[in-house]
Amino acid sequence: MDRRIFLSGLAGAGLAFLGGCGKAGSSSASCVSELKFPASTVKHQPEEVVSKVKNTPIAWTAYPKPYVTMPEPPGKGGTVSTFQILFSSPPPGLGKNPWWQELNKRLNVKLQPTLAPSPDYATKLLTLAASGNFPDITYINFNQNGQYNGAGFQKFIAQGAFHDLTQYLSGDGLKDFPNLQRIPPLTWQGSSFQGKLYGVPYPIQAVNGQLGMYRKDWAEKLGVDNPKNADEVLEMFVAFATQDPNGDGKRNTYGLDGLRQSMWMGMFRAPNNWRLGKEGTLQKDFETEEYRAALEFTNKLWKKGAIHPDALTLTLNQNQDLFHGGRTGFFTQGGWGFFGNQPNTDYTQTRQNNPKANPQPWLPPGHDGGKPAMAIGTASYGFGGIPSSVKDEKKIVELIHIMEYWAAPFGSEEFTFMYKGIEGKMFNYVKGAPVAVSNGNQNWANGINYLCGPGEINYFYANQPGEAERMQHWQEESLDGATADPTQGLYSPAWVQNAASLVKMEQDAFNRIATGAQPMSHLDEVIKTWKRQGGDQARKEFQDALQKCK
Template sequence: MTPNAASATSAPGRRGSPSRRSFLASTAVAAAAVAGGMPLLSACGASDSGSGGGTSGGKGETKLLPTYVANNVVTPDIPAKNGSAIGFTGKTDLAALKTSVPKKLGKGGKVTIMSPFWGSPPKSDNAYYRAMNDMIGVDVVWQNQDGNTYDQKLGAVLASSDVPDVVVVPSWNMGGKIPTAIINKFADLGPYLSGDKVKDYPNLAAIPTDAWRRCIIGGRLRGLPQPAPYVTGIVPFYRKDIFDKQGYHVPRSADEFTALCKEITDARAKRWACMDMKWTAFQIFGVLSGSEKPLGWNLVDGKMINRIETEEYLEALEWTRKLFAAGYVHPDALMGKNAPDPGPKFAAGEFLIYPNNISQWWSRTAEQAAQNPSYRIWGMDIFGHDGGDPRLWAEQPAGIFAFVNKKASESVIRDVLAVANVTAAPYGTKEYMATNYGVQGADYTVRNGVPVKTTQGNNEVLNAYVMVASPAATEAHPDFPDVARAQVEWQQRMGAFTRKSSFYGQMISEPDRYTDLGNDFEQLEDDITRGRKKISDMQQAVSDWKSKGGDRLRDWYKKLLDENGTAAG
């Protein structure tokens, strides 16, 4: 759900709001979201000469998982299907909100939580924090840290003896020594949540099993997850209003896309067809996911293959290169990752197609609604490059986790779980409304049945309680219900063509010696697509990668799969 119906920007991390995954869904940075991060963990499984590495979450560890019990408090308008989110397409009836936590589970204790925060953290004594703490029965004290430099703070805190009761760790911050620190510093929640024990916390029991599987680290259930759809989160967006007006047809093959680009582009009129389409190219050519290192490996005919070794990978780069070479791509894209926000020029019609996180379906709609009522951003269905069905690859089903200090007493752990049981309440409940909108009158008002954040709400109700745990991935935009429906239905259509690679759903820690092995590939991809390097340079880079450790890493992954199995099903 988009927690803010008035603003087109919101806290990173929620699947239905603008997300850091938008900027991290790329190979070297390895985050996606759309698509997220570099979830590297744990201490069991294959080893590599003492250099660390391993896996958790294989099929052999299913006994550690909480029992799944569907939450029937609220029925979604669109149930989940093919790995999609659930959807709600009506306005919010505040008088009809359900109660999912009938009594306070918190015992009045104090819990400190360190979490990334994007923006200026609010004062600790604000109406939102007070109301949430009273609802839960726990005195939560926030230790907000700058999300842009969170990995540095995280490393320092976990290396110290002064660790807060709860530490939130996004998957993209799980590099270096963080995985080992998580195993050494954080508690096993299995005694409280594994099997039927989770039934003491009904909202946690309703979190999808695959999201919990990602919390198995070092052979223990250690985390509380934010679930996400496993369908790709990167959508090829287009200006449907202009397409309709000009009679452009949505393409169904790579050749049709190229022909459309030629038809649209008129550089003299400052109109180009698209931005950098590399992410979409990887999708239409069926390239394994680059959002997380383990997802880039898959067992094919008994051999472990990496995405960069495939013909599809080279074909996707070559197709993207041709779009640049033909002049169909907006000049801003030549700047690569430092390009300005595409939103304003997309709204101005300077280009008509660009790939980005699915959250922008709502955020771009909301930001243009008042000044540009004819504006309509929409998502293309991904097509196979040859005009057939696409072959898409699943993303990880959770990407942000909260961990509890191993030194925490049982009473503190119980209070943390009380917090999580409220923050994981489903859309349409009082608890969800409080978690995502705050206090009516102070943090939001209601206009025509739509909750709208106030300035105070925009400053306070973000990056907070939602970071502890979340319900099943949800799309709900009471201000633009047609967008929520379109998002979920797009996911369901794309989910029908989505496969799970060998290490889907697991937490993987590669041995330290391979940490930097693939760091240069994203820059090389961009150099090739922009004509600064050639496909042959990529072929040489892949050859070098193999000899410098890629082949040994392949053997390591194969052994890992042999020993632990797959969770892909």
């Protein structure tokens, strides 16, 4: 969740001041399914392993030899302003930042970034909206499922704040931007709105945030490894909390740091937000028996002491510390940075605390011994949009080409500069792969290089044969039977207006029932309230939108 910000305030923000159509071009598309994307013309590299399973990240057997994808600078010599999110300390200013100076030369523009620290991002974005003065490239960040700020951005779009870029970013138009052709169609679709594209996305794994790491050594020691169904999963995590897996003779371990709702939803094959019936009707996830089964399972874990008692208040850093320190037997966030023996991965930090630890990937089985049904997300952290205040079409095309530089393919000369830095000052090649320079200034690019890069749809682990392919296979398993949200990219005014309160209502009910604060009957009352306070109206509007897509 560290890279996804809840923008609940956006859903109810008044944006009537944003007038005009704001379209760079017209598009007949009105549904996600109508978006078309040409096959990539970028040459595959010899080190590239492309999965046969659709939407699976690429694995790299070695870092490719440097190659150039954009021989000419994309900029025309002017000034380009940006609004971006910052997840770390800010970079040095331009005068003391050789990387930023070099970036300006490579782009042939004077880049003027505004970097909003992640806790302040939502407020600063709303401030920009209130002023009606978005920067030339404005990054719109998605939260875990896109519901909060996705709804907020839909309101921006409805008010005409950003250009419709569909004619450039799909169909034949995309052929003018070869690097962008490498972005998976699922990512384009996941960041679309009513079948239209309003920016260049930052791709992520299709199944993200649900790829877990568990203490396999604990499971083997206690004889509960490789659970085949829900009962055996329960047995494993209860054993982690009750049978002294770390061998210190104390009752100081837990199976889980949190409720981990998405894991059990996948195990019981609950819908991904909504389930689409044969008649075109939508059923909300918490209206299904599968959801209730997952909730009951979570309550069993809680009652048997498998879940940390502070599960509802622990922060991400605290969750990581518990797992790294051998106090919990399971952790999940993403998967891309879990493994590998490079510094700061969860695998490395866990092994540093206990060299005998064996953290390994874990995906729940289906509750009945079959396959789980994990949720497919937006496949995007967000995207860079171009505000309608930019009137010159040539400027719009220039800005897309500038974002194309950010989106250069993994291992290219442009990618290496954007995400590894300046050779000799920020990294050196070691056995053919870029390795950070010890004591080098690693924060020159902080925040500035986070916009629409392809890093997380590529698996690469330097000098670790087979690791990238193993991670790729893990994603393939996660995608097998995974389900999409049928309302993704559709517009419901009621959902835009009420998403923050409706999602919170559902989440609070799950938490209270799972932890025993309320009985299962409480869910029925919450569903009734949810329907009255905008849920049923959103359902109708989504159903109407789906009918138009037939």
